[in-house]
Amino acid sequence: MTLFLHKSILLLLLIIQSVACLSIENDTISTGVVIKDSQTITSPKQIYKLGFFSPPNTTNRYLAIFFAFSQETVIWVANRDTPLTDSSGSVTLSRDGNLVILDGTNRTVWSTNLTTSPTNPVVQILDTGNLVLREEASGDMLWESFSHPTDIQVQGMPLSQNVKTGKQVLLTAWKNATDPGTGRFTGGLDVTSGTPQLYIRDIEGRPRLRSGPWNVKTYPRIGLFGKEPYPRIRILRILIRVSVSVPHRFYAHLDGFNHVTNDSAGNFFFTPQLMNDRHIISSVNFSGSMERKVWNGNKWDLVLVAPENECDVYGKCGPFGSCNIMQSPICSCLRGFEPVNEDEWRRGNWTDGCRRKNRLQCGGDGFAMLQNMKVPDFAKPLLSMVQDECRTICRRNCSCIAYAYDGNIGCMFWSDTLIDTQDFGSVGVSLYIRLSASEFDSSTRRKLYIIIGVAAGFVCISVMMFIAWWLIVKRKGDKEKDTSIVEAGHMFTTDSTAIVLRNESNEVNIGELPKFTFKMLANATNQFHVTNLLGRGGFGPVYKGIGRGILYLHRDSRLRIIHRDLKPSNVLLDQDWNPKISDFGMARIFGGNEDHGNTARVVGTYGYMAPEYGMGGRFSEKSDVYSFGVLILEIVKGEKNTHYFNDELSLSLVGCAWKMWSEGNGLSFVEENIASREMEEEMVRCIQIGLLCVQEYPKDRPSIEIALSMLSRDIVELPLPKQPVFVENGSIPGPGSTDQNVFSSNELTLTVLDGR
Structure with a gap:
């Protein structure tokens, strides 16, 4: 009887042991099952295991999850801060339903610490690497290891933050290579600024590394981990510097679809999605760096270490400083700023950063563009x-x-400090920094070479001699209208009645304006010698003509003069490339308080005429402003308005400028030989000034002095122009014409130019 009892007990123990062994080979731990130090459970597809391990150079034991095919790669540690000192430990489900780790004396050294006691709990390791504690009957999740990560993120594991409570799920580095205890650095998602970003911070919360904002598709071209995203797919592009001797040569590694999502409870999640037959891990190591590894079938390949260089370290150049690894020194102050401490800055200590040179005035400030x-x-x-x-x-x-x-x-704004700014050199976004208007003076003179000819042409040109000759010839016209001079085989008729100003000498008093006799002009031009001939216009030959320009005509002269035929062929350049206004054959003088006039004789060149003048004969100084605007647009485009027609868009030069500018694509309007991203802001500004000058109604156009102030940036802020008239079908048609480049039968001029 006693022998039978012993055999029965032995058989029962063998059965219990067999059941226990079967459970161990499974992926779950159910009530009553004890996993001892030497035993493991494995996920259904045998990807992950749960068991005990010891780090290098220590005998301490920890419960951990590791890869079945790479058991030295530990992705999660349970009792990281309470190690077992020997191999007598075990893991099981306690009576209250918690997963617990017991030492050799059955003392609990770690627990899941549930607040409620489940009825029938079960622990399972999933093929995602997540260890879950759930109710077996309902499947309700009670606890999971993904919510309590250590230092590694695997595919399918979310890092998160709740914007309402501030609670975060973060990676936490080991203390060192042999101690998995809680270390000094954490890494994870942060959305407190309004845009999701990845950070690594030290134990005091100071940033060590920042990715840059998530832009829905990637950690973008504005961030550390996405300096140039893959097209059309939502990914995180990892960039690797493959050679220090080729600093801009990067290879990209695709690590799966990385989503930043949010739920109704205010949680934002950053989740690398699962990919078939590919295992990728990201970790925050004990030195404060992020590493990314990919399993190649035999070993882990290191594809990223960040920070990659000094510029990736958070705030390397201090407030209002910018880092560029390709420069020496790597730190510089943003435009409009200077070092706080010059001595420290020269020694390579940039932590104090920079300060603003000139105080902002708000209303008169401008914006400087920093690219990439x-x-x-x-x-x-x-x-x-x-x-x-x-x-x-x-x-x-x-x-x-x-x-x-x-x-x-969309839009991103800053209102306090600009820190952790980096110049990528070839990729990234444009950052616009608010600066005092005084910051733009010197740089504008260097950059506005496109409009130097225009601005100088209407500020520095002097036309005193030419205006004087014009007035004197008109005054003396009756006396000398039949005079002609033959020189070197050429005859030039000096019939002053051909000049439109002939009837106005009696209406105005030219006062102290210098007067020149015909003889004086003949002597000045060497008897109108051919060597002094600049060209021949519709009203006769044009000779070398010095003046101050359109501003003088409209404002500085005692007699207000409207040119009425401003166009490229009437703007001449001397040997020093100084522009001069010529051909005053159609100019009109206003006396007293006159500021506009009417005529039944519309003279000029279509394409440069203001609408009110070409259609109704009304002219004023704003008519010249309109012509000036067309001239600006011609210089920017590099084509004449009268010869330009966009077949694809069915637009004239003015219409094409309006369309491209209003669509935010002004750089496409600029002549390709001078178009550049570095000059985009200045070029678009010139286009906008030109469009302001060619508005339909004269009252909407700026005066010539306002236009010049805009060009020279004495006026920083520009109003928005209204849509010009005649923007749909080429040049304004003339009476009785059918060609797109037509001219009126009214008294238009056609200038023939000869080389000087």
Whole structure:
């Protein structure tokens, strides 16, 4: 009887042991099952295991999850801060339903610490690497290891933050290579600034590394991990510097679809999605760096270490400083700023950063564009799909010190400090920094070479001699109208009645304006010698003509003069490339308080005539402003208005300028040989000034002095132009014409130019 009892007990123990062994080979731990130190459970597809391990150079034991095919790669540690000192430990489900780790004396050293006791709990390791504790009957999740990560993120594991409570799920580095205890650095998602970003911070919360904002598709071209995204797919592009000798040569590694999503409870999640037959891990190591590895079938390949260089370290150049790894020194102050401490800056200590040179005045401030930038930290986003709206919003808010635009984020604004800014050199977004108007003076003179000819042509030209000759010839016309001079085989008729000004000498008093006799002019031109001939216009030959320009004609002269035929062929360049206005054969003088006039004889060149003049014969100084605007657009485009017609868009030069500018694509209007992103802001400004000058109604056009102030940036802020007239079908048609480049039968001029 006693022998039978012993055999029965032995058989029962063998059965219990067999059941226990079967459970161990499974993927679950159910009530009553004990996993000892040497035993493991494996996920259904045998990807992950749960068991005990010891780090290198130590005998301490920890419960961990590791890869079945690479057991030295530990992705999660349970009792990281309470190690077992020997191999007598075990893991099981306690009576209250918690998963617990017991030492050799059955003392609990770690627990899941559930607040409620489940009825029938079960622990399972999934093929995602997630260890879950759930109710077996209902499947309700009670606890999961993904919500309590250590230092590694695997595919399918979310890092998150709740914007309402601030609670975060973060990676936490080991103390060192042999101790998995809680270390000094954490890594994860942060959305407190309004745009999701990845950070690595130290134990005091100071940033060590920042990715840059998520732009819906990638951690973008404005961020550390996405300096140039893949097209059409939502990914995180990892860039690797493959050679220090080729600093801009990068290879990209595709690590799966990385989503930033949010739910109704205010949680934002950053989740690398699962990919078949590919295992990728990201970790925050004990030195504060992020590493990315890919399993190649035999070993882990290291594809990313960040920070990659000094510029990737958060705030390397301090407030208002910018880092560029390709420069020496790597730190420089943003435009409009200077080092706080010059001595420290020269020694390579840039932590104090920079300070503003000139105080902002709000209303008169402008914006400097910095291209290919990683945007600063603490951006405040505002959804807007039109870039011009960003500028308008920032300009109206005096506390806004910078803005940027991304097509998927919208507008981003900064109102305090610009920190952790980096110049990528070839990729990134444009950052616009608010500066005092005085900051633009010297740089504008260097950059506005496109409009130097235009501005100088109407500010510095002097036409005193030519105006004097014009007035004197008109006054003396009756006396000398039959005079002609033959020289070197050429005859030039000096019939002053051909000049439109002939009837106005009695209406105005030219006062102290210098008077020149015909003889004086003949002597000045060597008897109108051919060597002094510049060209022949519709009203006769044109000789070398010095003056101050259109501003003198409209404002500085005692007699207001309207040119009425401003066009490229009437703007001449001397040997020093100084522009001169010529051909005053159709000019009109206003006396007293006159500021406009009417005529039944419309003279000039279609394409340069203001609408009110070409259609109704009304002219004023704003008529010249219209011609000036056309001239600006011609210089920017590099084509004549009268010869230009866009077959694809069915638009004239003015219409094409309006369409491209109003669509925010002004750079496409610029002549390709001078178009560049570096000059985009200045070129678009010239186009806008030109469009302001060619508005339909004279009252809407600026005066010539206002236009010149805009060009020289004495006026920084520009109003928005209204749509010009005749923008749909080429040049304004003349009476009885059928060709697109037609001219009226009224008294138009056609100038024939000869080389000087």
